[in-house]
Amino acid sequence: MLFTDQLNRQILLEKPPQRIISLVPSQTELLYSLGLEKEVVGITKFCVHPSTWFREKTRVGGTKNVHAAIIQQLSPDLIIANKEENLAADVEALMADYPVWVSDIATLDDAFEMITGIGAVTDRAAVAADLLTKIKAGFVALQPAPTPVPTAYFIWRDPWMVAGGDTFIHQMLTLCGFPNVFGDLRRYPAITPEQLAATGCRRVLLSSEPYPFKEKHIAELQAILPDAEILLADGEMFSWYGSRLLAAPAYFQSLIEK
Numbered sequence: 001m002l003f004t005d006q007l008n009r010q011i012l013l014e015k016p017p018q019r020i021i022s023l024v025p026s027q028t029e030l031l032y033s034l035g036l037e038k039e040v041v042g043i044t045k046f047c048v049h050p051s052t053w054f055r056e057k058t059r060v061g062g063t064k065n066v067h068a069a070i071i072q073q074l075s076p077d078l079i080i081a082n083k084e085e086n087l088a089a090d091v092e093a094l095m096a097d098y099p100v101w102v103s104d105i106a107t108l109d110d111a112f113e114m115i116t117g118i119g120a121v122t123d124r125a126a127v128a129a130d131l132l133t134k135i136k137a138g139f140v141a142l143q144p145a146p147t148p149v150p151t152a153y154f155i156w157r158d159p160w161m162v163a164g165g166d167t168f169i170h171q172m173l174t175l176c177g178f179p180n181v182f183g184d185l186r187r188y189p190a191i192t193p194e195q196l197a198a199t200g201c202r203r204v205l206l207s208s209e210p211y212p213f214k215e216k217h218i219a220e221l222q223a224i225l226p227d228a229e230i231l232l233a234d235g236e237m238f239s240w241y242g243s244r245l246l247a248a249p250a251y252f253q254s255l256i257e258k
Helices: 025-033 051-056 068-074 088-095 108-121 125-141 168-176 193-197 215-224 235-239 248-257
Strands: 002-004 010-012 020-022 040-043 078-082 100-103 151-156 203-207 229-233
Touching (some): 002 108, 020 025, 025 078, 078 088, 088 100, 100 108, 151 168, 168 248, 203 215, 235 248
Parallel strands (some): 203 229
């Protein structure tokens, strides 16, 4: 059968895959939710959910330093990758030898399309459809902040880096009613304290990943924005676009109600 990924590439599979490798943490968790315990044979060192897979499945390197020799040993009949999280050179090299389904996600609709696509290519279409129904219901019920709160979402320190307007994180902020003060910038730009102070930012969210922000970092930003509310945020809720989306709306609601 032919399947189309989110790069509009066609992948030919003669039968449902029995040896799957995932190079994307949030999509690894999705494969677990789709019931592919036996089929998934390889994951990355950043695929921490579920914890049983993290402990037991073969690790094929990181999202950006894939070990081709380990992948060859695992003899996959399907590899799941992502345009942003994986290196293009790694993915293109793998495409020469294996079927590779690549996601490309910037919006919630992209995530919905990805869940449907991975459900189809792994022969779990019905399970994926049920999961998607539940996720969509959660987002329909989400009540955004009644008064928009200009917000900055930090992903890194030294240099300070934030989520720009063409990211999945940006759309999650928008759904919460937290306008992104750096929404006019692209991807994950480095910004200066002076830029931050000039934005009119009233809330700062410090992500738990990829930089592990802690309470001790709040004071640094509070000195720049003395009147802003600064909170630690669960980065997985804002940036994992697989089955983690089941829990995201309730988490966002708790932030909104704060």
